[in-house]
Amino acid sequence: MDRRPGLSVRLKLTLSYAGFLMLAGALLLVAVGVFLLRQGWWQTNESGAVRVTPGTIFVRDFAPTAAAVMVFLLVFGLLGGWFLAGRMLAPLTHITHATRMATDGSLSHRIRLPGRADEFRELADAFDMMFTRLEAHVAEQRRFTANASHELRTPLAISKALLDVARSDPDQDTGELVARLHAVNARAIDLTEALLLLSRAEQRSFARERVDLSLVAEEATETLLPLAEKHGVVLETYGDIAPTTGSPTLLLQLTMNLVQNAIVHNLPEHGNVWVHTGVRPRSVVLTVENTGEHLDPQVVSTLTEPFQRGTERVHTDQAGVGLGLAIVSTIAQTHDGTLTLAPRSAGGMRVTVELPVLSPYADR
Incomplete structure (x- = not known):
């Protein structure tokens, strides 16, 4: 945005500090002056004790002193205010520098503002977290x-x-x-x-509807039953009603991808795939388990990245394109859910999708 030039925040704070200091000093001097004006002073000269009027004392003795004090307060307020404002705004300089570096494309820089927690350090920590996520996101997009x-x-x-x-x-x-x-x-x-x-x-460009994951799981297994029979895999679906909200099409795609992966990446013969739905206090859970080879946990943790495969590519009609679990992870995230992958001790893998549960009073 094009903005007209204005005063810096440091100068504004300096003038504010000096202004309040001058105001406090002026009020104090006015209070003292009013007190002196109400009192009568006696002075002694050659002819004896003479009463001097308050106005004479105020003009002759108090006014010059008050003016000198006000000048001192003004100078002290400006210098002290400029110093204090600089100290207070110093963290913003680091934040601004890091932001400019990020604008220029350097996302690896972190502010790491030292000191105890306050508003500036919370802001710096928020920026560091944002830079970390942006760097990871950009790296992921490049890959x-x-x-x-x-x-x-x-x-x-x-x-x-x-x-x-x-x-x-x-x-x-x-x-x-x-x-x-x-x-x-x-x-x-x-x-x-x-x-x-x-x-x-x-892009989250979908309308949310009421979805029962148990029905979605049944539809996915029925659709992929011929593929399971072709690979000699036994499909089992069981569980409870699991109500949530989201896109029925995307959630069906999520389930289809999981079940298809579980069928294709299985034992050469006599394999099994278990699809289970359940309800927790604040979430619904879809679990897909399969038999198969023993998997390295480090390899499993990378399978949600695009074009990552746990084994060598299989040249079949259902080999996939390396985006199955990446799509599952994205759909789960856009539905405010989580995706967890874990190798089974007996071989194969367990995939768990956890989504927010639909309140029973949502439609009332």
Whole structure:
């Protein structure tokens, strides 16, 4: 914003300090002057005791002294006020410096204002927390952009290579070429749709409705039952009614992603997936567990990042695009919930989504 130049805060505080000091001094001098005017003074000269009028004493003795005191108070108030204002506003200088560095793109700088807690230090701590989150968010966005560019470039490069081969060998079987191009194109479409879904979830551009997670879990398992049968996985769904609020479409997508991951990343045969819903005092819980390989807890903690996979990529029709758990995490956050991933001691993983419970009096 374009603003007209004005007085600095330090100068305003200095004038305020000096003004209040002058006002206090003036009131004190007025009180003393009124007292002197009401009293009669006696003085002794060569002819004896003579009563001197109060006005004469006030003008001759008190007024010059009062003027000198006021001048002293003015100078002292300005100098002292300027010094005190500088000391009080010194933390703002550090905050301003850090903010300007962040504006220039340096998010690694922290204020770390020393001293005991007060308003300025609380403000500095809030700025440090904001810088930390911004730095993490920017780093995540850069990784996401790099990974997305790589993932999108891969199917395009494969398509170009297939077309180059077809051009150099006109006698090649076109049916096989078309099938491979179709698979590569389908993967690119899936990746693009996943990116769009992730972006839409991050923008929170959805209307909130009453949703029962138990019904969502049943719908997701019924939809993915053929996939489970294809992989030889047994699906089990159980639990209590779990009312919450949010987007039915996004919450269904969240559940579908979790169940699909649990099916695909499972034992080669005789695997199991358990989908459970429950209610806690202030939240509803969706839990998806599966059998599978033993997972490293450090690897599990990174699976919610985009394009991160716990194992090597599996080239199947349901291999996914590396955004499943990233989408789940974003949908959970936009619904004011949390996502927790933990490896099971017997192998596989337990994923827990916790969302705010819908009050029974919400519709009344």
